[in-house]
Amino acid sequence: MLSILRLLGQVLVYGAVALATWWFSVNPVYRQAPAGMAQIKLSFKHGGARIADCRRLTTEELARLPSAERRPTTCARERVAIAVRLAVDGELLYDETLEPTGIARDGAARAYVKFLVPAGPHLVEAWLRDSKRAEGYDYTLRREVMLEEWQNLAIDFIAEQGGFLFR
Amino acid sequence: MPPLLAPLRAVFDFAENVLSRVFPPAWNPMLNLGALGFFFYWIVTASGVYVYIFFDTGVAQAFASVEYMTNDQWYAAGLMRSLHRYASDGLVIVMLLHILREFALGHYRGVRWFSWLTGIPVLLFVYVAGISGYWLVWDRLAQYVAIVSTEWLDHLPIFGQPVARNFLAPALLESRFFTLMIFMHIAVPLIALMVLWLHLQRVARPRINPPRGLALGAGLTLVVLSFAAPAVSQGPADLSRLPGAIGLDWFYLGAYPLLENLPGPLTWTSAVTALLFMAAIPWLPPMRKPAAAIVDLANCNGCARCMADCPYGAIAMTVRSDGRPFEGEAVVDPDLCVACGICAGSCPTATPFRRVADLVPGIDVPERPVAAIRADVEAEAARIAGASSRVIVFACRNGAAARACRSAEVGVVAVNCTGQLPPAFADYVVSRRLADGVVVAGCAENSCYNRLGARWTEARMEGARDPRLRARVPRERLKLVWAGRLGLAGLRAEIAAFRQRLAGLGPHRPQRPAAIRPPEERIDA
Numbered sequence: 167m168l169s170i171l172r173l174l175g176q177v178l179v180y181g182a183v184a185l186a187t188w189w190f191s192v193n194p195v196y197r198q199a200p201a202g203m204a205q206i207k208l209s210f211k212h213g214g215a216r217i218a219d220c221r222r223l224t225t226e227e228l229a230r231l232p233s234a235e236r237r238p239t240t241c242a243r244e245r246v247a248i249a250v251r252l253a254v255d256g257e258l259l260y261d262e263t264l265e266p267t268g269i270a271r272d273g274a275a276r277a278y279v280k281f282l283v284p285a286g287p288h289l290v291e292a293w294l295r296d297s298k299r300a301e302g303y304d305y306t307l308r309r310e311v312m313l314e315e316w317q318n319l320a321i322d323f324i325a326e327q328g329g330f331l332f333r
Numbered sequence: 334m335p336p337l338l339a340p341l342r343a344v345f346d347f348a349e350n351v352l353s354r355v356f357p358p359a360w361n362p363m364l365n366l367g368a369l370g371f372f373f374y375w376i377v378t379a380s381g382v383y384v385y386i387f388f389d390t391g392v393a394q395a396f397a398s399v400e401y402m403t404n405d406q407w408y409a410a411g412l413m414r415s416l417h418r419y420a421s422d423g424l425v426i427v428m429l430l431h432i433l434r435e436f437a438l439g440h441y442r443g444v445r446w447f448s449w450l451t452g453i454p455v456l457l458f459v460y461v462a463g464i465s466g467y468w469l470v471w472d473r474l475a476q477y478v479a480i481v482s483t484e485w486l487d488h489l490p491i492f493g494q495p496v497a498r499n500f501l502a503p504a505l506l507e508s509r510f511f512t513l514m515i516f517m518h519i520a521v522p523l524i525a526l527m528v529l530w531l532h533l534q535r536v537a538r539p540r541i542n543p544p545r546g547l548a549l550g551a552g553l554t555l556v557v558l559s560f561a562a563p564a565v566s567q568g569p570a571d572l573s574r575l576p577g578a579i580g581l582d583w584f585y586l587g588a589y590p591l592l593e594n595l596p597g598p599l600t601w602t603s604a605v606t607a608l609l610f611m612a613a614i615p616w617l618p619p620m621r622k623p624a625a626a627i628v629d630l631a632n633c634n635g636c637a638r639c640m641a642d643c644p645y646g647a648i649a650m651t652v653r654s655d656g657r658p659f660e661g662e663a664v665v666d667p668d669l670c671v672a673c674g675i676c677a678g679s680c681p682t683a684t685p686f687r688r689v690a691d692l693v694p695g696i697d698v699p700e701r702p703v704a705a706i707r708a709d710v711e712a713e714a715a716r717i718a719g720a721s722s723r724v725i726v727f728a729c730r731n732g733a734a735a736r737a738c739r740s741a742e743v744g745v746v747a748v749n750c751t752g753q754l755p756p757a758f759a760d761y762v763v764s765r766r767l768a769d770g771v772v773v774a775g776c777a778e779n780s781c782y783n784r785l786g787a788r789w790t791e792a793r794m795e796g797a798r799d800p801r802l803r804a805r806v807p808r809e810r811l812k813l814v815w816a817g818r819l820g821l822a823g824l825r826a827e828i829a830a831f832r833q834r835l836a837g838l839g840p841h842r843p844q845r846p847a848a849i850r851p852p853e854e855r856i857d858a
Contacts, residue, residue, distance in 0.1 A: 175355030179362075180554040187422050188562045192580030196590060198477060199575050209501050211494040267493075278487065278495040316575040320501045333502030333573075 204285045204313035206259075208252050210323035213274040214266060214296040218242035243272040249295040249303070250277060252321075254288050277323075285315040292330050294323060305329035341437040346819045349777055358778035358815070360547040366431035368543040369551060371529075373427065376420035376555065378522070380413040385519075388469070390511040395471040396569045403565055415559030418582075421463050423555065425584045428459060436614075438782065443622060444535070444645055444669045446615035451532040453611055458525035463585040465518040469511065474579050476500070476570035478586065481593045488597030503572045535669070537646045538785065624699040625670035628663045632682045633695035635659035638799055639676035642752070644785040645669050648676060648696075663696055672698040673783040674753030678790075681800050684757040685710070694755075701749050710758065713744025714767035722832040723768040727754050729775040731782035733816040733824045743828060744768065751775035751813075752786030756793045756802035763810050764843045769835045770810040774824055777817025787815060809834065810841060 267273035728735030792798035
């Protein structure tokens, strides 16, 4: 009788552990975003203009170089910082100056930001400056979008493809 | 014990106590956490090999191949997938409990620092392996795991471009990423296994397989659970949408909502600090280490029993250095010795019958020498002399608080571990009529603080291991009680019942032929 009770106890222990294992392997359900919301994600990797223009080497400078390394021009490595802004329905969500990466500051600037917005129609505007100019922007985006619930609108930037693009 | 650990230890003592009512002592899951971890690891490995046969690593094919297993082949590959999932969860559960229990028992300090420290990378590897496994299914949960993981990694300034950009849009994701993940998912557990081998290097006779009954129970539970609630995917990943509501595996992904919503520097700092703290606690604060066991060469005959019985591998045999005609001599590594005294309990020269010279055995612990135990026995025997049904209790310091059982009829003598008690002490008490019976009270069954002390005690008293209890000691006058820290009431009851039995037996009359001197006394000759 005692052994049957113990066996029953073991079954109960195994059952309880199994139940807890199953429950916590899928519950409680996690909501990454509240209902009725959508996400706008701005991400890109882009190198700004060189901080100084390329120039021709002088005859003396060329003479100082080993013959195998002589080239007509020299260019600065360092790049300018990139200014970027993102606004939704006129509200500025992101306004940053992105520094170039790398020890010599010659790498591309990187952006990866995301914002939750209510689902529905929105006016998305974005601006980006990657030149040496101090004012204004080199690329702009202005587009009306209809975002569904939990839609993820990815905005990328590829200069060769004209600037901002929706993914 | 640090006061902060006392409540945690009480919780584990309670759990052990409850489980010991339904499981046989050897099967108690709380006492087999490490072995269960290995058991789950093998199930994860075997089921993983089977699942891998059907798995396709392409972006478009991964989800479909897992769906095929779950729906079309639910009875085989689907079952294996569920076993893979639930055994992984089981592995995390027993691993975390194992860490907490060893912490509560203070098994992270002193000589055990090595096992503690090598356990930390195992913890990390198990998590990396589990998380990469969830990634491979490429359902909505995988999408969430992939994005939060990579966004978290991107807080480190080590990547050329944000890794999370790979998951910006469906067009940017390449199958190569899945190849990398499956490589990680296979390689990381193998590395974990290698580290586990290191983890056990300083554990003498590690239990890496659970008892068959427990393995059968745990395995059957996994199979039943796999059929009753099969692991299923949560809809295909779609990078153009947020995963929305997802069922997280909280055992592996419990920290993900925090990683997602708290600032990266804060979560990274917290994680690194927690790991560094875990790595440092064996030395925080510095532990007072009891003096290590000492070998007395004049009494050591090189029998090697101490080396065989030491649970910490702290004793080695080396070439005899004093010129006496024995094969070797014992040498103690003070860095590995915890002064449990099990070596003294195994030493054939640690016999209380010795009177010609001082009681100095071949090996002994300075802070609780065998001679002091004999002195305490004699003092307690003198105190209870004249009472009826007298009992001497040899009580392990890590078991029930046997001191509370002390009375006019019951004497209590403390030992560091029941394994420290040479069986000759039971003979000494009974043969010399210092008491009518002997109780040896230790940790709960199968839960010896020093892992092997209780096991050796049982074997020695049963005559199955050297040094053996002599046949002349009536076994009905000896009682082993594995009461544990919470077992004081049980110990009291056992002592009371034992005394009643002794009363029925009457006083002991040793049969001692006058012409033959006992071998114990010849040792000094």
